[in-house]
Amino acid sequence: MKVYISADIEGTAGTTSWAATELGDKEHAAAAREMTLEAVAACEGALQAGADEIYVKDAHDSGRNMDLSLFPKEAKVIYDWSLTPDSMIAGLDDSFDAVLFVGYHSPAGLPGSPLCHTMNRDNSWVKINGELASEFTLHALLAASRGVPSVFLSGDQALCGHARRLVPGLTAVAVKDCLGRATVNLSSQMALEQIREGAARSLSRIEGCLPKVPEELTLEIRFKDYFRALRASYYPGVIRLDDFTVSFTARTIDQLMTARMFIL
Known part of the structure; x- marks a missing residue:
C-alpha cells in the first residue's frame, strides 16, 4: 500500500x-x-x-x-x-x-x-462554489x-x-x-x-473518503488589501467583483489550482 x-x-x-x-x-x-x-x-x-x-x-x-x-x-x-x-x-x-x-x-x-x-x-476568506474552503x-x-x-x-x-x-x-x-x-x-x-x-x-475504511469534484468550480477570494484584488484581476478569466473580491470559474480542479498559484 x-x-x-x-x-x-x-x-x-x-x-x-x-x-x-x-x-x-x-x-x-x-x-x-x-x-x-x-x-x-x-x-x-x-x-x-x-x-x-x-x-x-x-x-x-x-x-x-x-x-x-x-x-x-x-x-x-x-x-x-x-x-x-x-x-x-x-x-x-x-x-x-x-x-x-x-x-x-x-x-x-x-x-x-x-x-x-x-x-x-x-x-479574509476563500470560497469554492459559495462554500468556505x-x-x-x-x-x-x-x-x-x-x-x-x-x-x-x-x-x-x-x-x-x-x-x-x-x-x-x-x-x-x-x-x-x-x-x-x-x-x-x-x-x-x-x-x-x-x-x-x-x-x-x-486505512482500513476508505469508503466515503473520495469527495465528488464538481463539474464547474467557482473560486472566490476576499483579499484584505484592495491592491491584491487589483493585481489578481489581470489573470486571464478572473473577474473583479468589488474592490476586495475576485472570482474565477474553472472546469477542473487542476485549472482552479493553477489559477490559485498565481492569484492567491
Whole structure:
C-alpha cells in the first residue's frame, strides 16, 4: 500500500502563535518538533495498517521544518516546494492508495483557531462554489481528481467538523480547540497516540473518503488589501467583483489550482 502524508504546522498540538510557525524564530523549534512527531505518528499508523511505501510532504512555509532523522526508514520526505499547482500534495498521483493530512488548521473566515488562514494571511476568506474552503478542501478535491481518497485528518476541532462535510467517511483527530485567542491542547503524548491509532484505522475504511469534484468550480477570494484584488484581476478569466473580491470559474480542479498559484 502506497500512502501520501501532507504535514502542516498550525494544526499541531501546542502551536498557538505566528512566531512559532516561522523558521528561525525562537518559538519555532518546539513547534517544528511537534510537527515532526505528529507526522511520524501518522507514518507509524500507516505502517501498522500495512503501508510499505510512504511519502511525506513538509507542507508548511519554507517546506523545511521537520527533522528527517526521526522518520521511519520506510518514509521518503519531500522538502521545500515544487512550485507546481499541486502545492501541499506535490507529486501525488493515481499510484497512491490514500492521502492523510496532519497538522492542518481552520480556514480564513472560520473562527476555529488563532492561526486560521487559507494558503496565506492576505485574504479574509476563500470560497469554492459559495462554500468556505480550507487548505484541506483544496487538496482533498485535487487528490480526488486523481482517484486518491482523503482518509485521515488531524488539526483543530473546527476544521475537523468542517472537513467532514466534504468527506463524510473521514477519520478526524482534533488535537486542539480554541478559547478566544488561546488554544486548548491535548498533551503531545495523547495527540501522538490518537494520530497513530487514527491513521491506522483510517486505512482500513476508505469508503466515503473520495469527495465528488464538481463539474464547474467557482473560486472566490476576499483579499484584505484592495491592491491584491487589483493585481489578481489581470489573470486571464478572473473577474473583479468589488474592490476586495475576485472570482474565477474553472472546469477542473487542476485549472482552479493553477489559477490559485498565481492569484492567491
